Amino acid sequence: MARVVVDVMLKPEILDPQGRAVQGALGRLGLTGVSDVRQGKQFVIDIEGDLEGDRLALMHTLAEELLSNPVIEDYSMTVLEDAQ
Amino acid sequence: MARVVVDVMLKPEILDPQGRAVQGALGRLGLTGVSDVRQGKQFVIDIEGDLEGDRLALMHTLAEELLSNPVIEDYSMTVLEDAQ
Amino acid sequence: MNPRVGVVTFPGSLDDRDAARAVRIAGGEPVALWHGDDDLRSVDAVVLPGGFSYGDYLRCGAIARFAPVMHSIVEGAKSGLPVLGICNGFQILCESHLLPGALTRNDSLHFICRDQRLRIEDTTSMWTSDYEPGDEIVIPLKNGEGGFVADEKTLDMLEGEGRVIARYLELNPNGSRRDIAGIRNERGNVVGLMPHPEHAVEALVGPTTDGLAFFTSVLNSLVGAA
Amino acid sequence: MTDTVERAATTPEQEQPYAELGLKPDEYQRIRDILGRRPTSSELAMYSVMWSEHCSYKSSKGHLKQFGDKKPDTDALLVGIGENAGVVDIGDGWAVTFKVESHNHPSYVEPYQGAATGVGGIVRDILSMGARPLAVMDPLRFGPLDAPDTRRVLPGIVAGVGGYGNCLGLPNIGGEVVFDESYAGNPLVNALCVGAMRHEDIHLASAKGVGNLVVLYGARTGGDGIGGVSVLASETFSEGGPTKRPSVQVGDPFMEKLLIEATLEVLHAGLVEGIQDLGGAGISCATSELASNGEGGMHVWLDRVLLRDPSLSPEEILMSESQERMCAIVTPANLDAFLVLCAKWDVEAVVIGEVTDSGRLTVDWHGERIVDVPPRTVAHEGPVYERPFHRPTWQDALQADVPDTLARPETPAELRATLLTMVAAPNLASKSWVTSQYDRYVLGNTVLAQPEDAGMIRIDEETGRGVAISTDCNGRFAKLDPYNGAKLALAESYRNVAASGAVPLAVTNCLNFGSPEDPEVMWQFAQATTGLADGCLELGIPVTGGNVSFYNQTGTTAILPTPVVGVLGVIDDVERRTPIAWGPDGELIYLLGDTRDEFAGSEWAHHVHGHLGGLPPVVDLGRERLLGEILVAGSRDGMLTAAHDVSDGGVGQVLVEMALRSGVGARCWVPDGIDPFVLLFGESAGRAVVVVPRSEELRFTEMCAARGLPAQRIGVVDSGLGPDAGFAAGTQVLELSNLFTMTLDELRVAHERTLPDVLQG
Numbered sequence A, B: 001m002a003r004v005v006v007d008v009m010l011k012p013e014i015l016d017p018q019g020r021a022v023q024g025a026l027g028r029l030g031l032t033g034v035s036d037v038r039q040g041k042q043f044v045i046d047i048e049g050d051l052e053g054d055r056l057a058l059m060h061t062l063a064e065e066l067l068s069n070p071v072i073e074d075y076s077m078t079v080l081e082d083a084q
Numbered sequence C: 001m002n003p004r005v006g007v008v009t010f011p012g013s014l015d016d017r018d019a020a021r022a023v024r025i026a027g028g029e030p031v032a033l034w035h036g037d038d039d040l041r042s043v044d045a046v047v048l049p050g051g052f053s054y055g056d057y058l059r060c061g062a063i064a065r066f067a068p069v070m071h072s073i074v075e076g077a078k079s080g081l082p083v084l085g086i087c088n089g090f091q092i093l094c095e096s097h098l099l100p101g102a103l104t105r106n107d108s109l110h111f112i113c114r115d116q117r118l119r120i121e122d123t124t125s126m127w128t129s130d131y132e133p134g135d136e137i138v139i140p141l142k143n144g145e146g147g148f149v150a151d152e153k154t155l156d157m158l159e160g161e162g163r164v165i166a167r168y169l170e171l172n173p174n175g176s177r178r179d180i181a182g183i184r185n186e187r188g189n190v191v192g193l194m195p196h197p198e199h200a201v202e203a204l205v206g207p208t209t210d211g212l213a214f215f216t217s218v219l220n221s222l223v224g225a226a
Numbered sequence D: 001m002t003d004t005v006e007r008a009a010t011t012p013e014q015e016q017p018y019a020e021l022g023l024k025p026d027e028y029q030r031i032r033d034i035l036g037r038r039p040t041s042s043e044l045a046m047y048s049v050m051w052s053e054h055c056s057y058k059s060s061k062g063h064l065k066q067f068g069d070k071k072p073d074t075d076a077l078l079v080g081i082g083e084n085a086g087v088v089d090i091g092d093g094w095a096v097t098f099k100v101e102s103h104n105h106p107s108y109v110e111p112y113q114g115a116a117t118g119v120g121g122i123v124r125d126i127l128s129m130g131a132r133p134l135a136v137m138d139p140l141r142f143g144p145l146d147a148p149d150t151r152r153v154l155p156g157i158v159a160g161v162g163g164y165g166n167c168l169g170l171p172n173i174g175g176e177v178v179f180d181e182s183y184a185g186n187p188l189v190n191a192l193c194v195g196a197m198r199h200e201d202i203h204l205a206s207a208k209g210v211g212n213l214v215v216l217y218g219a220r221t222g223g224d225g226i227g228g229v230s231v232l233a234s235e236t237f238s239e240g241g242p243t244k245r246p247s248v249q250v251g252d253p254f255m256e257k258l259l260i261e262a263t264l265e266v267l268h269a270g271l272v273e274g275i276q277d278l279g280g281a282g283i284s285c286a287t288s289e290l291a292s293n294g295e296g297g298m299h300v301w302l303d304r305v306l307l308r309d310p311s312l313s314p315e316e317i318l319m320s321e322s323q324e325r326m327c328a329i330v331t332p333a334n335l336d337a338f339l340v341l342c343a344k345w346d347v348e349a350v351v352i353g354e355v356t357d358s359g360r361l362t363v364d365w366h367g368e369r370i371v372d373v374p375p376r377t378v379a380h381e382g383p384v385y386e387r388p389f390h391r392p393t394w395q396d397a398l399q400a401d402v403p404d405t406l407a408r409p410e411t412p413a414e415l416r417a418t419l420l421t422m423v424a425a426p427n428l429a430s431k432s433w434v435t436s437q438y439d440r441y442v443l444g445n446t447v448l449a450q451p452e453d454a455g456m457i458r459i460d461e462e463t464g465r466g467v468a469i470s471t472d473c474n475g476r477f478a479k480l481d482p483y484n485g486a487k488l489a490l491a492e493s494y495r496n497v498a499a500s501g502a503v504p505l506a507v508t509n510c511l512n513f514g515s516p517e518d519p520e521v522m523w524q525f526a527q528a529t530t531g532l533a534d535g536c537l538e539l540g541i542p543v544t545g546g547n548v549s550f551y552n553q554t555g556t557t558a559i560l561p562t563p564v565v566g567v568l569g570v571i572d573d574v575e576r577r578t579p580i581a582w583g584p585d586g587e588l589i590y591l592l593g594d595t596r597d598e599f600a601g602s603e604w605a606h607h608v609h610g611h612l613g614g615l616p617p618v619v620d621l622g623r624e625r626l627l628g629e630i631l632v633a634g635s636r637d638g639m640l641t642a643a644h645d646v647s648d649g650g651v652g653q654v655l656v657e658m659a660l661r662s663g664v665g666a667r668c669w670v671p672d673g674i675d676p677f678v679l680l681f682g683e684s685a686g687r688a689v690v691v692v693p694r695s696e697e698l699r700f701t702e703m704c705a706a707r708g709l710p711a712q713r714i715g716v717v718d719s720g721l722g723p724d725a726g727f728a729a730g731t732q733v734l735e736l737s738n739l740f741t742m743t744l745d746e747l748r749v750a751h752e753r754t755l756p757d758v759l760q761g
Ligand SMILES: Nc1ncnc2c1ncn2[C@@H]1O[C@H](COP(=O)(O)OP(=O)(O)O)[C@@H](O)[C@H]1O
Pocket: D054, D055, D064, D067, D080, D081, D082, D083, D084, D085, D086, D099, D125, D279, D280, D509, D510, D511, D543, D544, D545, D546, D547, D548
């Protein structure tokens, strides 16, 4: 059994209105010096069996094309093998 | 300068319709054996200066009370000091 | 003198004009309240209207909760000020912990706008006293994050204490636990409701006028108390 | 190194990438002639975006002129074509502005954001006239419903339209969802906005008053949409490799909401001399248009522009299409008050320039002059092309391929089965899967919204004065005959507005076509614009504005010519609106107009036979006008309970929609002399089905007879047909005497399941 964590973030040059809103709120609530906030998505995926070969490749493709939108987002993917 | 990463996930007992939809889509696109998907949020926060003492405590409070809603969500927070 | 009902405008509030109109049609005097001002202008009751306060970024209602006006409203509510949160207002009330639970993404994952049938379950609150228990009404529902959730214990408590004020009939549009459309606090002065009674006060522009009684309820409660 | 005017003068031979920016060699040469030197890279950026097809209308201008030349005599037009949006007088001191625009190509690349920013853009156009935006509509067109591409783009586009409009607090009161093979790979996303203001609040985009300040306010400028105008809109779309800067723009409807409130406050406080939205071509467009419309000169300090991305070059800042920005001309005395109101709404604002009488638009970047041009040459004196056009070689063959030999249903059972098939056809099925994702209630003034014939909003709560709008186009008709197809689109839209009880007043349009460099497409365009201009003259309603979208094609195959027409009407009291749901038992159902055997381009030929050929239905605008007058008089004098225009799908579709909307059955029949199939499915223009209370029957039929409009009784509302038809009492039934009966439940399932079955999950 494997656990895959996919983090999806808007590309740096794309406007992130959510991040901006959070940045504003953090400042109003007294946290000084916040220079940037970006808000992304995180997917935690539990998969039975080993994630290798074709399935791993497919997982990568899906992370890029389904879980993220390559036109505006970047993704990063980590496979944790030791998930219970 | 510090970078703080806050991951926010729905508590396990709360229904996650987005995760369910992703699970269905992964299966339809040929990824077998997906037993669970949860979708959460990730905040990447860049802060000027060192994050210590009161400011660190405030950041923790805000992660718990602003960035997540303790009624339905859990959060985890990591401080990366070496951000450029 | 007509009771004064404050309607709060946050950046991104959308149904504030409509809520004020509903107050006026019900016979009250609407008073505009500004998010950045903690002065409640001696209003007798407050409506937190629908919309997308702060764009609904982060979580619906999460940022609005910290607005200066909310400090005063939370304090007022604790000492009995009637407060009605509609849609985004309901979300703000939950985020402010004036009401238990939270509102999550619709299970369909779509924003949904429909004429929704509800059953009024509780008429002891200040905002539902003009209804009869079991009344069925149809008012608009429009939200993207309207699924009411809370842990089982809280849900049982709400049911046990009769604090579910309205329930969805025919179709649960957003996956709300136990078909809950609205709840109240213990005292009955604070009510949160996902559908929009303020859009059902004029036959011409709403599906019914079934929503008007929310507003007449509070006006009558206030007059009765005075 | 910054390319300055000084440098440009001393390095005349430096090569410049004008071709990559979409400029032709002769256009580049013209720029050199205008300036008397080579342009700087910033000037080149400016000219290239402003002279793109999207901004300069270089291929269409010559044809669009007809809308002005053939303008009917009218007092209603307060501001005509050429401004951000036209303005019409609706009486009682109210003015209304409305316009439709396309966002086709961006919505294919990124459906959600493309559609969302399309809504955002048109809303700012309306706002920039000084009006409060009041409602939106979204005419959409896709490839076949079950095409994989449609399943990718449709949900995203719908979510984007809804996501932006809902968050902005504008009710969505109508639109279209049309499926056709030709839109596969090239969906059409048109967005319409309507707003209202008092006459005295009308504002124009002009920089008047030397010494006045140019204030840029709203969102910060980022690297988005750079090249979007010139690359996406003026050259054929191709899935090229990634460019350095994203061509996709992300919208922030929350910022736009703040921008609306802040803008209306500064306008009402009298703090604004001129105002312009930033859309295509960003700062290049706003500064050159404001200057060109005003004193003629402007100086800009470009380094003062607030940036989201500090690495942007001056060329990129000039071209950036970052959303949610506006530009205002403010006197120095009013500046502080202006900034205070912006701050109230958390809107950033900065002075970036001033109005001059130099006759030049000059731009400095950190003290160096990077632009020095006559603004008119940028904004209004771009190239104009007389593109060659000719009637397509295939047009005659297409028109000769009449649908007369297509197999028609004959027996009652076949007719019944065909009706069930037709009400479930993607183009005729219920669109509530789409419209239920849109807020139609917000602002509390929506009187009619989908699935009514027209969207209607109340403008004045005191008097009940309001407006109704419909957008329509049958692209198949336009392909068979673009001239009459455009007239038919106009006729349908006009009829829809009249059916709601409003008096048609003005027209906007969005002309979606293939490549103007294809002479056959250009012929379609020329024919359609002429048809529309002639039609508006005949109907007596002026074109107030619109938009042209070219290059809608995949490979060399163009989309159906799609001149979307929006008609706006006024109603003095929205209480007397005419809905499509019929009233109580016993009311009489009448068909108005002439029914002919017309099936070319019909939904039946398309859906059942996949056939397109012949000549579209006859269009008689005199007749449309008469029908409109009767529909409006029927509403005004309380003679009509309901009305529904007859178009796609024919009378069968209309009866089903009216029955489903009211939840009550009816007994209908086929009048003598009409073939049942032709009645049920024919698409003759100039018709409507109306419902008349018995007490009004005589008065109504006499009015029709006196005016010469055929009115035939075809049914009666009846909720008690269940038992006779063999169903339980209370079952609602639509009966066609001597042919068949159907329960409303059966019809509802057929009508409502089509979209969800394909799109859900
Ligand atoms: N098809 C059309 N019919 C009538 N007017 C049109 C049409 N296309 C463009 N126009 C008019 O040309 C002017 C310029 O259009 P456009 O550049 O799209 O304006 P904006 O940049 O303000 O959106 C506008 O007044 C617009 O209404």
